[in-house]
Amino acid sequence: MTRDVTDCAIMLGAVAGHDRRDSTSIDIPVPDYRAALATDISGLKIGLPKEYFIAGLDPDVQTSMDEAIATYRRLGAEFVDVSLPHTDCAVATYYLIATAEASSNLARYDGVRFGHRSAAAEGLITMMTQSRSEGFGPEVKRRIMLGTYALSSGYYDAYYVKAQKVRTLIMKDFTEAFGNADVLLTPVAPTPAFALGEKTGDPLQMYLSDIFTIPVNLAGTCAMSLPAGFSAAGLPIGMQLIGKPFGEETILRAAYAFEQATEWHTRKAVI
Amino acid sequence: MAHQKGGDLMRFQPVIGLEVHVQLKTDTKIFCGCSTRFGAEPNSQTCPVCLGLPGALPVLNRKVVEFAIKAGLATNCSIAGRSIFARKNYFYPDLPKGYQISQFEEPICQRGWLDIHLEGHEPKRIGITRIHMEEDAGKLVHSDTPGLEDGSGVDLNRACTPLLEVVSEPDLRSADEAVAYLKKLYQIVTWLGLCDGNMEEGSFRCDANVSVMPVDSDTFGTRAEIKNVNSFKFVKQAIEHEIQRQIDLIEDGGTVVQETRLFDPTTGKTRSMRGKEEAHDYRYFPDPDLVPLVIDTAWVERARSELPELPEARQKRFMAELGLPGYDAEVLTASRGIADYFETGVTAHGNPKAVANWVMGEVTRGLNDNGCAIDDCPIAPAQLAELLGLIDAGTISGKIAKTVFDEMWKSGKAPRAIVEEQGLVQVSDTAAIEAIIAEIIAANPGQVEEYRGGKEKVFGFFVGQVMKASRGKANPAVVNDLLLATLKQHPGGTT
Numbered sequence: 001m002t003r004d005v006t007d008c009a010i011m012l013g014a015v016a017g018h019d020r021r022d023s024t025s026i027d028i029p030v031p032d033y034r035a036a037l038a039t040d041i042s043g044l045k046i047g048l049p050k051e052y053f054i055a056g057l058d059p060d061v062q063t064s065m066d067e068a069i070a071t072y073r074r075l076g077a078e079f080v081d082v083s084l085p086h087t088d089c090a091v092a093t094y095y096l097i098a099t100a101e102a103s104s105n106l107a108r109y110d111g112v113r114f115g116h117r118s119a120a121a122e123g124l125i126t127m128m129t130q131s132r133s134e135g136f137g138p139e140v141k142r143r144i145m146l147g148t149y150a151l152s153s154g155y156y157d158a159y160y161v162k163a164q165k166v167r168t169l170i171m172k173d174f175t176e177a178f179g180n181a182d183v184l185l186t187p188v189a190p191t192p193a194f195a196l197g198e199k200t201g202d203p204l205q206m207y208l209s210d211i212f213t214i215p216v217n218l219a220g221t222c223a224m225s226l227p228a229g230f231s232a233a234g235l236p237i238g239m240q241l242i243g244k245p246f247g248e249e250t251i252l253r254a255a256y257a258f259e260q261a262t263e264w265h266t267r268k269a270v271i
Numbered sequence: 272m273a274h275q276k277g278g279d280l281m282r283f284q285p286v287i288g289l290e291v292h293v294q295l296k297t298d299t300k301i302f303c304g305c306s307t308r309f310g311a312e313p314n315s316q317t318c319p320v321c322l323g324l325p326g327a328l329p330v331l332n333r334k335v336v337e338f339a340i341k342a343g344l345a346t347n348c349s350i351a352g353r354s355i356f357a358r359k360n361y362f363y364p365d366l367p368k369g370y371q372i373s374q375f376e377e378p379i380c381q382r383g384w385l386d387i388h389l390e391g392h393e394p395k396r397i398g399i400t401r402i403h404m405e406e407d408a409g410k411l412v413h414s415d416t417p418g419l420e421d422g423s424g425v426d427l428n429r430a431c432t433p434l435l436e437v438v439s440e441p442d443l444r445s446a447d448e449a450v451a452y453l454k455k456l457y458q459i460v461t462w463l464g465l466c467d468g469n470m471e472e473g474s475f476r477c478d479a480n481v482s483v484m485p486v487d488s489d490t491f492g493t494r495a496e497i498k499n500v501n502s503f504k505f506v507k508q509a510i511e512h513e514i515q516r517q518i519d520l521i522e523d524g525g526t527v528v529q530e531t532r533l534f535d536p537t538t539g540k541t542r543s544m545r546g547k548e549e550a551h552d553y554r555y556f557p558d559p560d561l562v563p564l565v566i567d568t569a570w571v572e573r574a575r576s577e578l579p580e581l582p583e584a585r586q587k588r589f590m591a592e593l594g595l596p597g598y599d600a601e602v603l604t605a606s607r608g609i610a611d612y613f614e615t616g617v618t619a620h621g622n623p624k625a626v627a628n629w630v631m632g633e634v635t636r637g638l639n640d641n642g643c644a645i646d647d648c649p650i651a652p653a654q655l656a657e658l659l660g661l662i663d664a665g666t667i668s669g670k671i672a673k674t675v676f677d678e679m680w681k682s683g684k685a686p687r688a689i690v691e692e693q694g695l696v697q698v699s700d701t702a703a704i705e706a707i708i709a710e711i712i713a714a715n716p717g718q719v720e721e722y723r724g725g726k727e728k729v730f731g732f733f734v735g736q737v738m739k740a741s742r743g744k745a746n747p748a749v750v751n752d753l754l755l756a757t758l759k760q761h762p763g764g765t766t
Contacts (some may be wrong), residue, residue, distance in 0.1 A: 022328050023561050101559055104358050107369020108323045112425065128362055151360070151554035160556060 004265050005256040008224065009033035012248060028246070036249035037256040042076030044254060047181025051087035052212055058191040064229030064237040065187055071261050072185070077254075082177040082184065086169045090215040091207055093170065096150045096163035097218070102140075103147030109135060142203065167218050174219045178244045183254050186212050188238030192231035193269070212240060221245045226255050227264035234270040283483045283521075285514045286491050287443035291456060293435040293466045294407065294474040295338050301406050301433035302329030302372065309472050313412070313426035321431035323367030328560050331356075335433040336379070336564065338465045339404050340574040342435055343380030345459050345581055346399050350571050354379045356404075356561045360554040364425050365409035373405035373436075375555040379564070385459075386583075387451040397452050398440030407432040435465075441480065441491065446510035450503050453477060458582055462607045476501040481513045482527065492517070493527040497541055500534050509534035513541050585610055593623035602631055608645035612652050619656030622663075629655060633676050641680075650679050658686040666690065667697050671743050699746040701753060704737070707745065708757050711736045722758060730754070 002008040013034065018027040053065070069079065109115035111131030118134050121127035136144070150159040177184060189209050199206035216223040221244060228239030239258075243251035259265050300307055303320035319327035343350050357375035383399035409430040413423050437456060443449045457475055461468040468475055482494035497513060500506045512534075517527050531550070532541040580588070582604045589600040589610075603613045609630065616626040634655070638648060658675060661667045667675065667690055678689045690696055698704060711733060712719055722729040737750050 021330060023330050024328075024559075100556060104360050104370055104554070104556070107360060107362065108325065108367060110362055110364075110369055112364045113322070113367055114324075124364065148554065151556050153552045153554075156554075156556070 005226065005252060005259045006034065006037060008255075009037055009252050012252075016248075031249055033249060033252055036253050038253055039075075039257045039260050041072070041254055041257045044072075044077045044250075045080055045180070045182045046072060046077050046254070047080050047082035047177055047184045049082050049084045049087070049177065049184055049186060051084050052186040056190060057187065058231070060192055060229070060231040061187050061190065061237055065185075065239065068185065068228050068239050068258065071258060072254075075257055075261060080180050082181055084170075084173040084177055084215060086166060086173050087211070087215055089166050090170060090218060091211050093163045093166045094210075094214045094218055095146065095207060096159050097167065099143040099147030100150045100160050100163075101147065103144045103151065106136070106140065106144060111135075139200075139203070170215055171219045174215075174221055174242075182244075183247070183251055184240075184242040186240045186242065188212060188225040188240045192233070192235040192237050216240075216242055222248050222251060224251055224255055226259065227267070228258075228262075229264060230267065230269065236269045282486060283514075283518050284486045285444060285446075285510070286441050286482045286484060286494075287445075287449050287510060288441035288480040288494075289437075289439045289443065289449060289452065290478040290480070291437045291439075291453065292407075292476050292478075293342070293437060293456075293460050295335060295433040295435060295465055296467050297332060297334045297338065297433055299332060299334075300431040301332050301335050301404065302431055305431065307432050309469075311428055313424065314428060316428040317430070321367070322427060323369075323430075329372060329558075331561065331564065332433065335404055336566070337574055338433075338463075339379045339402060339435055340566065340571060341463050341578060342437070342460060342465055343383065343402055344571070344575055344578060345463055346380070346383040346385055346402070346437070346456070348380035348383030348399060348402060350566060351377060351379055351381065352567070353377065353563050353565050354403075355563045356558045357555045358558045359405075361551050363408065364423075365411050365427075365430070367409065367427060367430060371406060371408060372558055372561070373555075374403035376557075377563075378403035379566070385452060385455050387448060387455055389447060389451055395442075395448065397442045397448075400438045400440050402435055402437045405434050405436060406430070407434050435460075441482075446507045446514070449479065449510055450507050453503060453506060458605070462582055463579070464607075470501050473501055477506055479506065479510055479513075481510055481517070483514055483517045483521070492521075493529050495527065495529070495541075496531050497534050498531055498544065505534060505536050508536075508539050509541055512539060516541065579607065582607075582610075589613075589623075593617065595623055595627055599624075599627045599631065603627060606645065612645050612648065615652035616655050619653045620659050622659070625659050625662075626656070629659065629676075633673060637676075637680050649683055650676070654679060654686060661686055661690060665697060665699060665746065667695055668743065668745075668747055670738075670747075671695050671697065674743070695744060697746050698741055698744045699749050701749060704741070704745050704749055704753055705757070707737050707740050708733075708750075708754055711740065712757065719758070730758075733758070 002011055010033075013030060013032070016033075017025075017030045019025045048069070053062070073079070109132065110128045111117035111121070112128075116131050116135035118127060118130035121130045149155060150163070189212060191209065194209070199209070213223070213225075221242065223240055223242040225238040225240045227236060229237040231237060241251040241254050295301075297307060299305060300321055303318050305316045305318050305321055308316065320329060340350055354374060354377045356372050358370040359373045359375070360370040362369055378401045380402035381400070383402070384396050385399065386394045386396050388394045407429050409425055409427040411423055412419060412426055414420055416424065439452065443452060457468060460466040460475070466474055470476070477500050479497045479500065480494045481497065482492040484490060484492045495513060495517070497509050500509050513532070520527055528546060530546045531544045533544045534541050586600045586604045589595045589603060590597060595603070602609075604610045612634070613626060613630045616630065617623045620626050634645075634648065634650070637650075638645060655676075658672055658679070661675075662669055662672050671690075675686050675689050675695065678684065678693075679686055682689070715733075715736070718729050718732055722733075733754050734747070734750055737754065738745055738747065741750075
């Protein structure tokens with residue numbers, strides 16, 4: 001989103017805050033994020049969730065994370081092991097809740113008011129079905145179908161309601177982990193960046209690439225990713241810092257200290 | 272064995288539950304700031320939220336919640352400390368988001384009841400399962416509209432207008448009970464000022480779930496749902512027709528299928544709209560754009576303290592404190608406006624029964640003749656009280672008072688001014704009245720003979736003649752006394 005942490009702090013300051021036209025936004029004061037940026041992080045307790053450092057992690061990603069941990073140790077941070085036991089449910093949970101919401105959110109693209117309207121259609125039903133069939137791409141259609149299924153009568157409890165219950169467990173995982181740590185450090189993805197279109201043939205594999213970023217979205221807490229190295233093939237590797245709810249100042253400060261101590265944010269991938 | 276069509280109501284008992292949609296009289300819509308005014312230029316009262324533009328989000332109107340709490344309290348419901356909004360998903364051109372925001376699993380009000388009183392029956396308690404808040408859809412306009420000769424249009428002015436859906440238990444056992452329940456609910460929501468009650472504009476409309484079962488059974492039959500009936504008369508017709516249809520069907524060896532039916536007011540019949548197979552799967556789920564609604568006790572108590580005295584309580588008070596007969600008390604609490612008018616009148620005049628008679632008589636007649644509501648009555652309760660005061664004082668007779676009333680209605684003048692201007696003051700002076708009596712007796716010797724021959728009914732004729740000659744101004748009590756004395760004075764009298 002931005003080129004460096006300072007820009008990120010400035011931008012967040014501009015967009016954060018209560019929006020009275022959004023019932024889900026919270027009315028609390030917006031801190032001065034830029035003022036929070038500092039290089040002194042001595043005593044900062046960084047948690048390493050064991051479920052995110054698994055055997056299947058790409059070796060280059062592992063190396064970058066090891067180096068990042070070493071950098072933080074030099075800067076005076078302390079490390080603790082934490083556990084987010086429901087991590088393995090996160091992708092399934094997310095793809096039930098997000099697709100359910102998407103199936104409903106995208107219902108308004110029915111060709112009546114906006115979006116594509118099929119030229120071929122004659123009656124109301126054909127206008128709606130053809131407009132949607134022609135207008136949406138394969139990934140969107142797949143998600144609409146998944147979400148519609150998850151909400152259907154007879155499946156709602158088994159899928160959507162269960163996913164919401166697991167979501168609560170995932171939130172609890174984070175609350176407990178933050179009992180011991182100020183921030184959590186994890187890779188952004190299990191592998192370095194993959195090529196455009198490389199995984200579209202196997203959507204499930206593609207969805208699993210999001211395994212480390214999805215739990216944060218379900219938990220509703222804050223996180224940011226920043227450059228932390230490159231693979232042997234020269235592809236970028238990201239590090240994720242996860243904060244407590246409304247802990248943006250802490251993760252920005254941790255990110256800023258790392259950025260000041262490293263050069264990754266100045267390098268570009270070879271394409 | 273063949274059976275008589277139109278047959279056996281005695282062997283079956285109907286089971287009816289009602290879902291009523293009450294449009295709330297808020298200034299603005301339930302999730303945006305657009306006006307709810309009826310009849311404006313199509314799509315002039317819309318914004319990104321009620322048009323369903325991507326990215327626009329709903330924000331709940333506090334007034335709607337307040338109205339829902341009041342409706343719940345007035346119908347003996349418990350108010351949920353936490354309730355949630357859900358999306359009801361279906362495709363229709365008048366539904367811009369492709370879903371309606373409603374409440375499903377955790378509605379704001381639950382477990383209430385209303386008592387209905389059918390004449391000749393004991394009062395009966397009808398359960399209310401739930402009351403929930405939701406947004407209305409828009410409206411389709413078809414080719415009978417100027418400028419739309421070859422197609423249909425969508426008017427989204429009504430989209431996002433606040434509704435309460437009031438769902439009854441299947442406690443109703445006849446069309447008459449259903450109508451009594453509906454009228455009671457209608458009285459309450461209009462009394463509280465939650466709904467304008469305009470049924471023609473759809474402010475109060477009803478779906479009826481109807482089934483029948485053998486009288487000795489306690490297992491409900493399969494029900495049909497009759498959609499969107501918007502008058503008390505049509506509700507009665509639709510339910511009665513549907514009950515008979517189901518009985519005929521069963522007696523012919525058929526089975527009732529679960530389906531949605533439409534009532535056609537021109538034929539008085541219901542017809543199938545869609546069957547169980549075509550029934551929608553609405554895929555209800557909590558709306559992620561809205562947070563759970565939390566209502567604390569203080570809010571409920573504030574709403575309770577703002578509730579006016581409800582019709583039933585007021586009816587009882589009119590009987591107990593003002594000594595009105597039950598019938599009068601019921602008529603005078605038909606609407607809050609009528610009850611307020613009556614009570615203001617009583618405060619100014621002091622004789623409740625006299626005020627009651629006039630409000631139920633002349634005032635109601637005036638309103639009906641002029642097609643106006645009590646709030647627009649040109650005669651204020653204080654003026655009516657002044658008029659009644661003139662009768663009490665003997666200044667005018669009750670008969671003349673009606674003439675004065677009509678004049679007050681037309682000119683808006685004070686009753687005393689009308690009486691003086693038109694010389695309508697009652698004549699109680701015995702000399703003047705005796706003179707008239709003498710003239711009448713002299714002019715009608717035949718009737719005098721009849722009376723004296725024992726035909727006492729003729730007495731009424733003399734009263735009428737005297738009143739007429741005095742142009743209604745003679746004091747009827749004085750006329751009676753003097754006339755009786757005069758007729759009996761003469762020799763040959765019967766007594």
